[in-house]
Amino acid sequence: MINLLNTTRVTKWLVSGPPFLYLTLFFLLPSLIMVVASFRYPGDYGGLAPLFGVEPGKETGLTLETYRFFFSDFIYTQIFIKSFGVAMASTLVCLLMAYPLALLIAHSPRKHRDFMVLLVILPFASNFLIRVYAWMIILGPQSAFSLAVNHLLGWFGIAPVPLLFSSFAVLVGMVYVHLPFMVLPLYTNLEKHDPVLLDAAQDLGANAWNRFWKVTWPLSLPGVYSGAALVFIPVLGMFAIPDILGGTGDILIGNLIKDQFLGTRDWPFGSTLSIMLTIAVLLLAGITAMISRQGVRQ
Amino acid sequence: MNRSSWLWSISALVYAFLYVPLIIVVVYSFNDSRLNAEWVGFTLNWYRVLFNDEQMIRAAVNSLTIAVVSGLVATALGTMAGIAIHRYKPKLLPFMVITPVAMPEILLGVSLLLFFIQVMNLTLGMLSIIIAHITFCIGFVAIVVRARLAGMDESIFEAARDLGATPWQTFKLVTFPLIMPGVIAGALMSFTLSIDDFVITFFTVGVGVSTLPLQIYSMIKIAVTPEVNAVSTLLMLLTLTTIIIASKFAPDTLRGAMK
Structure with a gap:
């Protein structure tokens, strides 16, 4: 019996040990080191200053300096606010586009549903940069779309506007890249709704609008929340889309972090920004989990 | 209307x-x-330009090497993690498997950069990219394998034990053949995720090494020519093929990965 118990325990460690060790070493430990790095001084040539002093007069050890610096200049708070704004706008546009589509798929004959879902995922399979690049072509100054838009604006007496390298282009890119993340949880939720509920509402005299607003929408809220989290969180940390499609003013948290690590090489401040982003993400994930749990309880 | x-x-x-x-x-x-x-x-000129672009060819070879190596290691580790989570219900492991997948990619990228340089004193290059790719691929494999196990009847494993099979025999003769489609689908998914990754590679790449997405990025940042379109089209074709094969092995893979 003792022997058997031992074999089970050995097996358990043989199976869970390797992935556990790997992720401890290359995920948990790096994350902890980033936390510590955010409290350190920057090195003379980028990177981090040594933790223990060798030369007199050099700043070593731990400090709250980077955090003080973050709050001392309003520009950083402003970039965080702007990033939240872009994430919020992208989430809303994704929701407005994804909801009708998810509803249509959920109400389609069962045999067509898988194919319609596949059609949503398929573009997602192409490389992320290719999907962003496609919008460089469409929004480019010489493109048919750009010319048409500016022609239209001309009728209203508005001077031509460049579409590419603008906040508008950033929003389009964000929505395009993250749309499937909104459609799928919505569809998974809507598909489970019992059609009898809508029939009952109709029998009780509810019109189409009320049937949607009073029955379908409240029941779909868990799907809305998980879709919103799946769009909001990656958009919040995105640097490549503003980098490629945005103008000079379109700097989000991700661009700021990238710049601290690869540009100015102020790693402690880059780590501080990353910690701030992590806290924001954890708070958002926590809030989403809390709201959807409440929804279930009702 | x-x-x-x-x-x-x-x-x-x-x-x-x-x-x-x-x-x-x-x-x-x-x-x-x-x-x-x-x-x-x-x-077909842009394809001709593409196949004569030595930098691009080298980047493609790098991308394939990284994807194959990190795909294989991540599949082994991810399968173990999937089995462990299903069988032993550990507390910390699910969190460690899911978080690298769920958090913004840039966070994993910069924390690994910091770790490689500051702690491991590693010269950034192929190895650092492979290590980073394995970290985020483990999660996807574990999710698929675990989903496959969750759909299975536990009594099969009990029957094997009752008939006197050792844990290893049970695994080799019963568990593994049953989860095989999930493992293959996970491997193909890791392969595509690795080939397509831009953000994490961007932070863990060293001087003189490039991958296809990095090459595409520098091209669209500097000078856009239809050569980008040509490489994009071929890359789309490759990903599409891999996904079609993966969906043959485990039809739920696609949806499982998105959830």
Whole structure:
């Protein structure tokens, strides 16, 4: 019996040990080191200053300096606010586009549903940069779309506007890249709704609008929340889309972090920004989990 | 206009929004013009340029090497993690497997950069990219394998034990053949995720090494030519093929990965 118990325990460690060790070493430990790095001084040539002093007069050890610096200049708070704004706008546009589509798929004959879902995922399979690049072509100054838009604006007496390298282009890119993340949880939720509920509402005299607003929408809220989290969180940390499609003013948290690590090489401040982003993400994930749990309880 | 035709027209627009940009990329890869502005005539010239672009070929070889190596290691570790989570219900492991997948990619990228340079004193290059890719691929494999195990009847494993099979025999003769489709699907998914990754590679790449997405990035940042369209089209074809194969092995893979 003792022997058997031992074999089970050995097996358990043989199976869970390797992935556990790997992720401890290359995920948990790096994350902890980033936390510590955010409290350190920057090195003379980028990177981090040594933790223990060798030369007199050099700043070593731990400090709250980077955090003080973050709050001392309003520009950083402003970039965080702007990033939240872009994430919020992208989430809303994704929701407005994804909801009708998810509803249509959920109400389609069962045999067509898988194919319609596949059609949503398929573009997602192409490389992320290719999907962003496609919008460089469409929004480019010489493109048919750009010319048409500016022609239209001309009728209203508005001077031509460049579409590419603008906040508008950033929003389009964000929505395009993250749309499937909104459609799928919505569809998974809507598909489970019992059609009898809508029939009952109709029998009780509810019109189409009320049937949607009073029955379908409240029941779909868990799907809305998980879709919103799946769009909001990656958009919040995105640097490549503003980098490629945005103008000079379109700097989000991700661009700021990238710049601290690869540009100015102020790693402690880059780590501080990353910690701030992590806290924001954890708070958002926590809030989403809390709201959807409440929804279930009702 | 009734409700259903209203839904149909909006959905048709959303589908168009999803597909038109990619179709434009593909169509312009055959366009006989340096500008991606209007159709001039059919040519295969951009593919010829692409296959003569040594930097691009080298980047493609790097991408494939990284994807194969990190795919294999991540599949082994991810399968173990999937089995462990299903069988032993550990507390910390699910969190460690899911978080690298769920958090913004940039966070994993910069924390690994910091770790490689500051703690391991590693010269950034192929190895650092492979290590980083394994970290985020483990999660996807574990999710697929675990989903496969969750759908199975526990009594099969009990029966094997009752018939006197050792844990290893049970694994080799019962568990592994049953989860095999999930393992293959996970491996193919890791392969595509690795080939396609830009953000994490961007932070863990060293001087002198490039991958396909990094090459595409520098091209669209500096000078856009339809060569980008050509490489994009080929990359799309590769990913599409891998996904079709993966979905043959485990039809639920795609949806499982998105959830």
